[in-house]
Amino acid sequence: MKSAVETLSPTRVKLTVEVPFDEVKPNLDKVYRQLAQQINVPGFRRGKVPPMVIDRQVGREAVLEQAVADTLPAKYSEAIEANDLTPIAQPEIEGPEIKDDGFEFSAEVDVKPEFELPDYQGVTASVDDVEVTDADVEEQVQALRERFATLSDVERPAADGDFVVLDLRATQDGEPVEGAEVSGMSYQVGRGGMIDGLDEALTGLSAGEDRTFDSQLVGGDLVGQSVQVSVTVSQVQEQELPEVDDEFAELASEFDTVAEMDADIRERLARGKRLEQAASARDAVLEALLDRVEIPLPESMVTDELNARRQNIEQQLAYAGVTMEKYLEDEGQTVEEFEADLDRRTREAIAAQFLLDEVAQREEYDITQEELSQHLVRRAQQSGQDPQEFANHMFEHNHIPDLVREILRGKALATIVEAATVTDGSGRPVELANLRPDGTIGEPEAEGDDADAGDAGGSTTYVAGGADETGEADEADEADETDESGESGETEGDEQTS
Structure with a gap:
């Protein structure tokens, strides 16, 4: 077999392969044996039909085409290996052209870009200070007060902050909208998060009163379409917050005094912000390293x-019931700005993958079964699946190599970050020795803390899988666009043709 490579771009090549007939013959003989078992020819036992007879029955050209089709994938892989190429996508095959002495085909394919790996030891970066303000503590205390608040009916119109029990019904052109009815729902006026115009309609309504307003549906088949919404209030309730005293501290926490409770809240907030700072530091280090290198990116990979x-x-x-137009309006972005930002983030994430892959290759990491098992469990938890079912799915669909790449990238990221020097805005060093093997940040004492403590620390601009890029509250961090090892979901190295 002969092969030649033509470089079309830094990330795309054209591979031309010539395969002699003697390398096709084993598959040709196999096709003849298969056909001999399948066709009936008078005078010959099944399986004993000679090739010449099969040629007359089926056609020599059809037999040869099948043999070539069976041979081509293996020869493509051989040519890839012989020319030391690393494909990152399926090839575009032209041919094959069958000749008397064999066949020839060409394949255009995106390949792993070549670049000079920068020195990744001693990268420097800076992040913001960790600061817990009195306002931060007060916000947590207020949340506790609201959690232990009581509601009492009032004989007055609803105002901002009141709770109401309401019924909603939407119609369009006088006809009820299927699935757009709600009965007996408790809602806090001014909270938002439902349909536009609801808070304004509720303000000033007393129990037993109703109001109709125009709005747009945020879900269902008529999402984004204008409808008429009728809201009826059956109860108006005033929220009564408990006083912040030692009795409240005993009720709302494990502490006996407000001072002790406040101190614990402050410490929890500080711990959560330290995790956030560590995640920011990790991002800053990787970004600083990416600034040192120019990595060509396959445009097809970027597009996908x-x-x-x-x-x-x-x-x-759509799941959150928000239209793209509404989201862009809330974010203060135009469509062009949104697309430009998404393109930038995507390119950064893909470049980070290539960079981390190169570091992992140079460092020659080992992966233990325990590390793979822990990573499987963590990924299952992230996706809300049973760990055993998740593991079975990954094995059945041959996704274990993808998980291995994620772990290797995480190890590479940990190597880079732990060798870096990161300072905060005040010039103090930031502790980064608490990286997990997959590159995520974690503190054993912080795991399992109440969400109100601000425990963040799993997000990073470069580190995939199902993260919320919309920035919707409580869904995921705005920058968490890739998984925790720089994986963007692209399966690399698939060297077989389909």
Whole structure:
């Protein structure tokens, strides 16, 4: 077999392969044996039909085409290996052209870009200070007060902050909208998060009164369409917050005094912000290293990833009942700004993958079964699946190599970050020795803390899988666009043709 490579771009090549007939013959003989078992020819036992007879029955050209089709994938892989290429996508095959002495085909394919790996020891970066303000503590205390608040009926119109029990019904052109009815729902006026115009309609309504207003549906088949919404209030309730005293501290926490409770809240907030700071530091280090190198990116890979991320955002917005127009309005972005930002983030994430892969290759990491098992469990938890079912799915669909790449990238990220020097805004060093093997940040004493403590620390601009790029509250961090090892979801190294 002969092969030649033509470089079309830094990330794309054209591979021309010539295969002699003697390398086709084993598959040709196999096709003849298979056909001999399948066809009936008078005078010959099944399986004993000679090739010449099969040629007359089926056609020599059809037999040869099948043999070539069976031979081509292996010869493509051999040519890839012989020319030391690393494909990152399926090839575009031209041919094959069958000749008397064999066959020839060409394949255009995106390949792993070549670049000079910068020195990743001693990268420097800076992040913001960790600061817990009195306002931060007060916000947590207020949340506790609201959690232990009581509601009492009042004989007055609803005002901002009141709770109401309401019924909603939407109609369009006088006809009820299927699935757009709610009865007996408790709602806090001014909270938002439902349909536009609801808070304004509720303000000033007393129990037993109703009001109709125009709005747009945020879900269902008529999402985004204008409808008329009728809201009826059956109860108006005033929220009564408990006083912040030692008795409240005993009720709302494990402490006996307000001072002790406040101190614990402050410490929890500080711990959560330290985790956030560590995640920011990790991002800053990787970004600083990326600034030192120019990595050519395969445009087809960028396009596929952009489309996947855009679709993910649209699905998340639809699930949250928010239109893209409303989201962009809330974010203060134009469509052009949104697309430019998404393109930038996508390119950064893909470049980070290539960079981390190169570091992992140079460092020659080992992966233990325990590390793989822990990573499987963590990924299952992130996706809300049973760990055993998740593991079975990954094995059945041959996704274990993808998980291995994620772990290797995480190890590379940990190597880079732990060798870096990161300072905060006041010039103090930031502790980064608490990286997990997959590159995520974690403190044993912080795991399992109440969410109100601000325990963040799993997000990073470069580190995939199902993260919320929309920035919707409580869904995921705005920058968490890739998984925790720089994986964007692209399966690399698939060297077999379909």
